[in-house]
Amino acid sequence: MINRDNSETLSLPEVSERAEEKSANGDGGHSYGLEVWLLRALLKAIGNPPLQIVLWDGRVVSTVAAPVVRVFIRDRRALYRLCLNPDLQFGELYSAGRLEIEGKLLAFMDLLQKSLPDYAKRGAWVKLLARLYTWRPNTLARARDNIYHHYDIGNDFYRLWLDERMVYTCAYFPDPAITLEAAQIAKLDHVCRKLRLQPGEEVVEAGCGWGALALHMAGHYGVKVKAFNISKEQLAYARQRAQEQGLDGQVEFIEGDYREIEGTCDAFVSVGMLEHVGLQHYFELGQVIDRCLRPHGRGLIHAIGRNRPLPMNAWIEKRIFPGGYPPSLSEMARIFEPWRFSILDVENLRLHYAKTLEHWLERFEKVADQVLRRYDANFVRAWRLYLAGSVSTFRFGELQLFQVVFSRYQNNDIPWTRDFLYH
Numbered sequence: 001m002i003n004r005d006n007s008e009t010l011s012l013p014e015v016s017e018r019a020e021e022k023s024a025n026g027d028g029g030h031s032y033g034l035e036v037w038l039l040r041a042l043l044k045a046i047g048n049p050p051l052q053i054v055l056w057d058g059r060v061v062s063t064v065a066a067p068v069v070r071v072f073i074r075d076r077r078a079l080y081r082l083c084l085n086p087d088l089q090f091g092e093l094y095s096a097g098r099l100e101i102e103g104k105l106l107a108f109m110d111l112l113q114k115s116l117p118d119y120a121k122r123g124a125w126v127k128l129l130a131r132l133y134t135w136r137p138n139t140l141a142r143a144r145d146n147i148y149h150h151y152d153i154g155n156d157f158y159r160l161w162l163d164e165r166m167v168y169t170c171a172y173f174p175d176p177a178i179t180l181e182a183a184q185i186a187k188l189d190h191v192c193r194k195l196r197l198q199p200g201e202e203v204v205e206a207g208c209g210w211g212a213l214a215l216h217m218a219g220h221y222g223v224k225v226k227a228f229n230i231s232k233e234q235l236a237y238a239r240q241r242a243q244e245q246g247l248d249g250q251v252e253f254i255e256g257d258y259r260e261i262e263g264t265c266d267a268f269v270s271v272g273m274l275e276h277v278g279l280q281h282y283f284e285l286g287q288v289i290d291r292c293l294r295p296h297g298r299g300l301i302h303a304i305g306r307n308r309p310l311p312m313n314a315w316i317e318k319r320i321f322p323g324g325y326p327p328s329l330s331e332m333a334r335i336f337e338p339w340r341f342s343i344l345d346v347e348n349l350r351l352h353y354a355k356t357l358e359h360w361l362e363r364f365e366k367v368a369d370q371v372l373r374r375y376d377a378n379f380v381r382a383w384r385l386y387l388a389g390s391v392s393t394f395r396f397g398e399l400q401l402f403q404v405v406f407s408r409y410q411n412n413d414i415p416w417t418r419d420f421l422y423h
Contacts, residue, residue: 047115091315207273211238274303
């Protein structure tokens with residue numbers, strides 16, 4: 001069949017037959033047959049979603065008669081790289097403009113999430129490559145480099161598309177129709193209520209971002225906060241906000257890793273930091289909490305997670321969150337079990353994070369031209385892919401968002417019900 005743009009559309013069986021014909025006639029058959037074989041293997045590996053792949057020379061390989069999406073591969077080397085390591089190279093090639101998606105990227109990512117086979121059924125080569133990104137220990141020096149890579153891009157970049165408080169973690173939507181700003185305030189209150197903060201108490205926050213939670217705890221709940229962070233850009237912004245709000249006497253923003261936390265506290269909280277700690281250091285994190293939490297203290301850890309242990313996506317780990325790892329609940333338990341912490345409550349806010357990311361993606365698209373002027377086209381495509389892919393992985397349950405509340409095992413000063421959270 002010949003399309004209006006003169007590209008040749010072939011079904012998978014037709015592609016195979018045409019490749020054999022070319023090979024028999026000596027008409028470039030070896031290269032043609034290899035490329036078609038690679039495409040068939042790749043499409044099978046991702047569950048044969050209903051799409052077309054259009055090659056650089058106009059050839060089209062379809063999995064169905066009426067594909068939903070078209071993918072353009074712009075050169076031969078891009079095809080080989082994609083087939084060799086799809087988890088890494090899809091993002092690399094899309095960012096570089098060597099692989100393009102026709103239509104809405106989010107629709108394509110949803111299509112992939114629906115078709116991708118279970119990780120247990122993926123090939124040994126893909127699993128081996130994935131594991132290579134998880135073995136490196138997240139030392140203090142590497143942690144600083146990783147945070148610099150992502151969070152010190154510049155406050156001006158994040159200010160373009162985050163909410164007015166610069167909250168870069170999952171929001172909480174009591175009503176899905178509320179604004180992102182309202183949902184982020186609701187999340188801050190949700191965390192504070194779970195911790196049952198009382199005026200005059202002392203709180204340690206590990207990984208404070210741009211300071212929104214620390215300032216909210218101090219300003220609305222009357223506590224004193226020591227907030228630790230190793231991002232210089234975020235700390236500078238947080239300290240400025242504390243001065244502007246007259247809270248610099250209640251909140252101390254400290255340049256330091258969670259391993260450098262000192263002193264004691266009534267409540268320990270970490271929102272969006274555990275993903276950067278690294279599985280090898282969970283015992284160490286638990287040790288820090290055990291050292292600083294008072295006998296009747298409470299704690300809350302809010303983190304992206306999974307339903308079971310799985311490696312980080314290679315491209316996300318390399319380009320967006322180096323050193324990142326979303327744990328399963330069983331893996332998170334390594335923080336609590338050695339120190340006999342009692343887990344009091346677990347809440348999964350997965351769909352809330354999908355909604356948060358939808359807001360971020362929409363806001364990012366509105367300012368994409370400004371981002372392009374400050375950075376480059378590769379940067380814009382990379383962040384578009386990261387945000388759209390994240391929306392899809394939360395929508396379809398590949399990622400979770402856990403809030404875990406805990407205390408010391410001997411502490412009986414705990415609520416009988418959850419009424420205090422909602423009334």
